[in-house]
Amino acid sequence: MAARDYGQYSGISQALELIGERWALLIVRDLLVGPRRYGELAAGLPRIPSNILATRLKELQAAGVLRRVPRSRVIVYELTPYGRELEPVVLALGAWGFKALGEPRxxxxxxxxxxxxxxxxxxxxxxxxxxxxxxxxxxxxxxxxxxxxxxxxxxxxxxxxxxxxxxxxxxxxxxxxxxxxxxxxxxxxxxxxxxxxxxxxxxxxxxxxxxxx
Known part of the structure; x- marks a missing residue:
C-alpha cells in the first residue's frame, strides 16, 4: 500500500491514503473512461515514470480500486465496482479545478x-x-x-x-x-x-x- 499514513482514523484520511499519492487519481480518471492496457495508461499519462505507474497500479489493486483481467490474450486494468464509486468524486473535483484553469502551458x-x-x-x-x-x-x-x-x-x-x-x-x-x-x-x-x-x-x-x- 501507499507509504503515506496520516495517523488519523477518519474517512477522508483513509481515502487519501488509498488514492492520494501522486498520479493515482489520474489513473482512476483514465480508467473511468474504460479498461486500459499498461501501455495505453502510460501513453495517456506521458510524464509518469514507468516505475511509478507500476507501483501505483499495484497499490490501487491492493486497495481493491482496480483489477487486472485478461482480455483477448492481453492484460487490461479496469476499475472494480468499489473503484467506480469514485466517479462522482472525480467529476466534482474536476468541476472545482476547472474554476482555477488558466491558459495552458x-x-x-x-x-x-x-x-x-x-x-x-x-x-x-x-x-x-x-x-x-x-x-x-x-x-x-x-x-x-x-x-x-x-x-x-x-x-x-x-x-x-x-x-x-x-x-x-x-x-x-x-x-x-x-x-x-x-x-x-x-x-x-x-x-x-x-x-x-x-x-x-x-x-x-x-x-x-x-x-x-
Missing part, C-alpha cells in the same frame, strides 16, 4: 481521456433532456471524439462517425464551456472551426456542456 497536453472526463463533468443532463438528440464530432489536435447526446444520456467515444456538427478546436474550448466566449464569437475568431454542419449548433453544445468559471 506549452508542455501541457489534452488527452482523449482528460477531454472525455471534462465533457462528463460539464454535461448538464437536465438541459439536454429538453433539446433534440445531437451528435458532435470534436477534434483537438490528434484527439477526435464522437459525442452523442440523447436526452439526459451522454456517450463519448474516440474516433470518427456521423455527426450533426463537426468542429476543430484547441484548449480555448474551455472559454466556450465557461461562457467566457460566446459560440458565434468562438467561430468568428477561429477558436472553433466548423468542419461540417450548421455552426448554430455550437450554441446547443455550449448549453449542453457548461461549467462556471
Amino acid at each position: 506549452d508542455e501541457q497536453v489534452i488527452t482523449r481521456e482528460s477531454l472525455t472526463i471534462d465533457l462528463r463533468t460539464a454535461f448538464r443532463p437536465q438541459v439536454a433532456a429538453a433539446l433534440p438528440a445531437t451528435a458532435y464530432r470534436a477534434r483537438l489536435g490528434a484527439t477526435e471524439l464522437l459525442i452523442r447526446v440523447d436526452g439526459p444520456a451522454l456517450d463519448v467515444a474516440s474516433g470518427d462517425g456521423p455527426a450533426d456538427l463537426a468542429f476543430a478546436t484547441g484548449p480555448d474550448l474551455r472559454r466556450v464551456i465557461t461562457g467566457e466566449l460566446a459560440p458565434d464569437r468562438a467561430i468568428a475568431t477561429g477558436v472553433v472551426e466548423v468542419l461540417h454542419g450548421p455552426g448554430g449548433l455550437l450554441d446547443r453544445f455550449a448549453s449542453t456542456f457548461h461549467l462556471a468559471a
